[in-house]
Amino acid sequence: MDEHLLGLRDRIEHLGRSLDADALRKKVRAIEEDMARPGFWDDRAAAQVKVRELEAVKERLAEYNRLTEALDEIEVLFELAAEEGDEGTRAEAEAALAKLDEDFERARVQFLLSGPYDGNDCFLALNAGAGGTDAQDWTEMLLRMYTRFCERANFAVRVVDETPGEEAGLKSATLEVKGRFAYGFFRGESGVHRLVRISPFDSQARRHTSFASVTVTPVVPEEDVDISEDDLKIDSFRAGGPGGQHMQKNETAVRITHLPTGIVVGCQNERSQFQNKVTALRILRARLRALMEQEQARKIEELRGELADIEWGHQIRSYVLQPYQLVKDHRTGVEVGNVESVLDGDLWPFIWAWLEAREGREKA
Structure with a gap:
């Protein structure tokens, strides 16, 4: 299998461990349960902070899922190219892998900058x-x-x-x-x-x-x-x-x-x-x-x-x-x-x- 693909998979898996995706999913459920309680909006400032936190966590999970799904699709392309000896499919897989590598670096930046105000001026x-x-x-x-x-x-x-x-x-x-x-x-x-x-x-x-x-x-x-x-x-x-x-x-x-x-x-x-x-x-x-x-x-x-x-x-x-x-x-x-x-x-x-x-x- 392509070494570049294996290396990127290792980095994405390491990112997933750093994120602790399971813990993030639990946090989403906890915040949504909190938001469903009566009186949640009584303290509007605190509620807004919670809403922004929920949006940020959901965004991180969605981005991580997108990376893993895209990597799985690229892996299938490489397997098809190898089975059929199709250079065109392999070139398509390599181009998609290069783009995913760039997407991963952008996502890594966003995950590092995950504080409640990190995205602000x-x-x-x-x-x-x-x-x-x-x-x-x-x-x-x-x-x-x-x-x-x-x-x-x-x-x-x-x-x-x-x-x-x-x-x-x-x-x-x-x-x-x-x-x-x-x-x-x-x-x-x-x-x-x-x-x-x-x-x-x-x-x-x-x-x-x-x-x-x-x-x-x-x-x-x-x-x-x-x-x-x-x-x-x-x-x-x-x-x-x-x-x-x-x-x-x-x-x-x-x-x-x-x-x-x-x-x-x-x-x-x-x-x-x-x-x-x-x-x-x-x-x-x-x-x-x-x-x-x-x-x-x-x-x-x-x-x-x-x-x-x-x-x-x-x-x-x-x-x-x-x-x-x-x-x-x-x-x-x-x-x-x-x-x-x-x-x-x-x-x-x-x-x-x-x-x-x-x-x-x-x-x-």
Whole structure:
């Protein structure tokens, strides 16, 4: 039998074991029974979450079944070609196998990105940490890195808020990324990113270490997070650069403080104050949802004794330009020597490794 066919069958069967199809079928039955109970829609937000979960599980099962059925049909084609010595049938089987291989890789991505918000758009909040001007410059370098990644991966990206540094770079910035599975691909970027290089701002050309944090949050539906106007402090100000550069005459920029949590978000790059407020509320909703998930994860990890691994301040990756060149992810161990390529947006080696490692942790 064709080795390519056997290899693909092994991979699909491995995927089935990873999915635990029987457990997914049980989950479908359990959710459907829950939905049939009186009062299910009393809590509309919770019900919507359940409905989306059911749709996602059904979609995964349907895709897995389609892969196995297509593979069985291709196997029959190969058997017919062998029995009849028909090269035309064999060519048809090989073409179908090549297409199924591509379909399998797409399905594998979707199965890896199976979280409740993995398919959503997302926000990336970048903040300069220790390192002064170097850290602010590093924050701007990260913004460029993620922008280039989005351009190469066909995600729509824009800056919705930024605070320039005093001398160079950025104190903070917020990116909005739109595209299928944007949050799923980016969520592993949350954490502290460390840069080691000869500082361009040091007259003695000494080596400096700078830090910047990245927080990735999913764009979530309004019904998922209830925000009371009474919990908000909303300030408006003029958008523009430091020291009054390019300042707008009207106070269109918006800063929102969520009083119960102290979370502060802002937006200044929309055309009107109303649009800035709408975008800022979307960012706040995403941050609050992430906070809820963080608290839930904290409780689980406290039971496992692994609290340090879920801290948002956990250093995840180092980018070393001096005395050697290397980018190393401290969670997965992935290393890339071409630092310039990484800073130009080639993040796929780190993203795939993190997704596969996450799948392994969740199955453990």
